[in-house]
Amino acid sequence: MAIEVRHGAVTEVVIDFPPVNAVPAAGWHALAEAVTTAGADPETRAVVLAADGRGFCAGVDIKEMQRTAGHEALLAANRGCAAAFAAVYDCPVPVIAAVQGFCLGGGVGLAGNADLVVASDDATFGLPEVDRGALGAATHLARLVPHQLMRTMVYTCRPVTAWELHRFGTVLEVVPRAGLRRAARRVAGEIAAKDPVVIRRAKESLNGIDPIDVKRSYRFEQGFTFELNLNGAGDRARQRFVDGG
Template identity: 35%
Template sequence: MSAVTLEVERSDEAPGVVRLTLDNPPVNATSIDDLRSIADVLTSLSESDKVVVISARGKGFSAGGDLKEMDQLPGHEGILQQCLESARACTAISQCPIPVIVAIHDYCLGVGIEVVGSADIAIANEEALFQWTEIDNGTIGGAAQGFRMLPPQALRYLMFTAEPVTARDLWSRGALTEVVPASELINRTDDIAAVIASKQPDLMRHLKSSMDTLEAVDIENAMRFEQGYIFQLNMEGTGSAARTAFLEGTRQGVKKDPLEPDT
C-alpha cells in the first residue's frame, strides 16, 4: 500500500472543526489508504467535533483514484480495494453525524467527485473543472453521487461523454453550494465551518441525522450496486484493459488536457 497522504488537524483557533487535507503530489491521486483514513476518521469522531472540512493541497483537489497503485497490486486486488474503500469513505461522509464541507480547487475527477457528491456542502473556486472519467478508465462508478448533484439527463451526458464541466456550470444546475474566486476559497470555507461550529451541537447532530434519513439517495447501497458491474468488467478483462491503456498512453476517449493529469 502507498503511504497515507491525508493530514488530520484540530486546532484551538477553530474549536470543533476537524480538517482533513489530501496532499499527494504531483496530482493528488487518491490512494486506497487515503480513502481508508477518511472513513476511519469520520467513524471515530468525538463529541467535541462539530464540523468536518475536506480540502487538498497542490495542483488540484483530486485526480481520481490512483490507477498506478491499482495496477501494481496483484490480480484484482487493486480495483477491489479501491472500490471497497471508496464506498466506505463515501458512506462515512454521507452518514457522518456532523456536517461535512468540501473545498475544491482547480480540478476534480473520478473518486474526487464521489467525495464531493457525498458531502453536505461543496465550495469550489471559479477555475475548478470536474470530469467523470470512469467510462474511459474501464469502470462505471460515480452515478450514486451524481444523481444527488445533477438532473438525470445532465448527468448522463457528462458520464457518457467524459467531457469536463466547469464549477460555474455545475453550480447553475444546483450541484455545488457556492463558486468563489480562488483567493477566497479557504476563507469562505472557514467562515461556513465557523458558523456551523457555533450552533448548538446536539441540535445540529439531530438535524443532520433527520435530513440524512429523509434524503432519497442511499449512497452505500447505490455504490454497492454500481460496484457489481465494476467487478464484472474486471473479471471479463474490459476494466483492466482500459486502465492499462491509460497507463501506457494509448487510451481512446476525451483527449488529455490539463484537467486530466498523469497519475
C-alpha cells in the same frame, strides 16, 4: 503523502497525495477513518474536507492497480472508496467539501456525499470512469447535476465547471482559489455557531429522508466494475491510461 487532520470545532481533513491526489487504496481507508474519527469527537461541530496541491482529487490511483498483481489493489480501492464516501455521508456533523482544480471519479463521490460544496473558480467536476473501464459515482454525480446531464457526463466523460454547478445550486459559492479554504471555514463556522445537539440531529434527520440509499446504489454500480474487470475490458482501459493512450 497523507491524510492530514487539523482538529478544532471546525476540523479540517486534508487530502495530500502528490502530484495529482490520485488516492491509493490505503489512502481511501485512511480518509474514511479520519472523517469518522472527526465526527465522533464531541468537540467537532463541522468538518471541512479539502486538499493540497493541483486538484481536489483525481480519483483512485490507477497506476497502483496496474503495477499490483492480481485483483487485490482493485478490490482494496473499491472497498476504500465505499468506506470513504460512506464516512462523509454518515459523519454526524455537516461536511463541507472545499474543491479546487479537478474533482474526478472518487472526488465526485466525496463532493456528492458532502453536505455543502464550496469551489474555486478553476474547479471542474467529472467522471472519466467509462474511459477507465470502470463504473461508479454516478450515484453521487446525480446529487450534483440534473439526471440527463449526469447521463451525458457518464457516457461522454465530459466535465462541468463549478460555475455550472453553482447555477444548479449544488455548489454554494465559487471563489478565487486563494480564498477557497477561508470561504469553506466561514460557512463551517456559521454552522459551528449553532447548537451542536440540534445540528447533529438535523444531519441525522436529513439523511433519513434521502430518497436514495447512496451506499447501496454505489455498491450496485461497483458490481459492474467487477464485471468489466472479469471480462478484460477494465484492465485494457486502465493499461491504455497508464500507457498514455
